[in-house]
Amino acid sequence: MISQPLPSHDQAHEYLRKARESGRLSHAYLLVGAPGTGKTRLCLDFARTLFCENGARGGCDCRQCRSIEHGNHPGVTEYGPPEGKKIIDIDTIREVSERSHYRRDHTFIAIIEGAERMSNPAMNAILKTLEEPAGDFIIMLTAASTGNLLPTVVSRCHRLYLGSGCEAGLAEDEAGPLLEKLILEGWGSGDPSGIISEMIPEAENDRERVQRILGLLLDWSRSGMEEAEVSVLDTLSAFQEDILELRRALDGNVQADLIMEQALKRARPVGGLLSPSNIR
Numbered sequence: 321m322i323s324q325p326l327p328s329h330d331q332a333h334e335y336l337r338k339a340r341e342s343g344r345l346s347h348a349y350l351l352v353g354a355p356g357t358g359k360t361r362l363c364l365d366f367a368r369t370l371f372c373e374n375g376a377r378g379g380c381d382c383r384q385c386r387s388i389e390h391g392n393h394p395g396v397t398e399y400g401p402p403e404g405k406k407i408i409d410i411d412t413i414r415e416v417s418e419r420s421h422y423r424r425d426h427t428f429i430a431i432i433e434g435a436e437r438m439s440n441p442a443m444n445a446i447l448k449t450l451e452e453p454a455g456d457f458i459i460m461l462t463a464a465s466t467g468n469l470l471p472t473v474v475s476r477c478h479r480l481y482l483g484s485g486c487e488a489g490l491a492e493d494e495a496g497p498l499l500e501k502l503i504l505e506g507w508g509s510g511d512p513s514g515i516i517s518e519m520i521p522e523a524e525n526d527r528e529r530v531q532r533i534l535g536l537l538l539d540w541s542r543s544g545m546e547e548a549e550v551s552v553l554d555t556l557s558a559f560q561e562d563i564l565e566l567r568r569a570l571d572g573n574v575q576a577d578l579i580m581e582q583a584l585k586r587a588r589p590v591g592g593l594l595s596p597s598n599i600r
Contacts, residue, residue: 332480333377336366346478347453350435350469351462353482359462360398362482363431364388366460367396370427395424398431408432410441417449420457427456435461436468443470450476465531466571474571481567526576533580534570537563537587555590562586 332351339345351359368379368388379385387393399416401408416430432438438446447470449459459477466474541556541563563583570579 332362332482333365333369335480337369337377340370345458347455347457348450348459348477349461350466350474350477350479351460351482352464352466352479353462354464357482359482360431360433362480363429363460363462364396367393367429367431370429371395395426396429396431398433400433401437406437408434408438408442410439410445413438413442413445413449416459417445420449420454420459424456427458429458429460432459432461434463435473436463436465438469440470443473447473447476467527471571471573479568479571481564527570530576530580530583531567531570534563534567534583537583541590559586559590 336345351362353359365379368385369375369377371384371388371393372379373382373384374380376382376385379388384393388396391398397419399408399412402412413432416432419428419430422428432446435446446459446461450473461473461477463469466479538560541560563586566579566583566586570576
């Protein structure tokens with residue numbers, strides 16, 4: 321399934337709006353972003369948009385929207401670990417699967433928060449539901465990353481990447497210099513992974529480092545768009561699509577060093593348009 325990673329809430333809202341208006345809503349979405357990026361908030365706003373009596377984007381203060389906000393709407397249910405537990409178990413996912421087969425006269429949205437906390441049996445159970453979707457049932461999973469999810473689960477969802485500040489997890493005064501080092505030294509280096517290891521030594525592995533560098537490159541290009549001339553906006557947009565495509569490939573277990581090599585190659589034409597100091 322083609323994934324749809326998007327860099328911000330505005331773009332995510334716009335994508336979902338167009339999908340709804342064109343009748344092309346997916347049966348499954350995976351929202352990926354660090355804690356605090358508002359993944360569940362986006363799910364609830366999307367639900368309010370669907371059920372809102374006034375058709376307001378993100379909802380309003382109508383009866384339907386208030387019901388969703390208060391957690392008692394019959395068409396929206398949030399799921400997570402059972403009380404007192406840290407793992408989303410198979411019984412929770414079985415409940416989701418059973419709900420998908422109910423007869424109803426309206427769309428039902430199941431929000432699974434922290435999907436990376438699903439046990440392996442739970443992930444296998446949700447996979448069956450994703451493979452046999454009901455037309456009026458939408459599953460929205462949220463996760464801090466896709467690393468702990470089964471690749472088959474990830475591949476069956478449309479992915480929306482949400483960012484807040486510097487996606488690489490770096491302070492503002494660190495991001496610019498590190499990006500400059502990457503641009504100036506990484507392009508000509510035969511071993512960019514060595515430079516990346518120096519840049520982000522606390523990461524657990526090369527895959528995590530590359531994921532964070534891709535986020536850094538995205539933030540760099542997004543910040544630059546605010547002040548860039550109109551003539552280069554298409555180039556920057558194309559670069560962001562390239563980096564998001566590389567993110568998908570990284571999720572699909574392509575070797576991290578190959579991903580980084582391609583990222584540096586695609587960043588080179590953009591380097592003359594923006595300064596690393598655009599990161600903030």
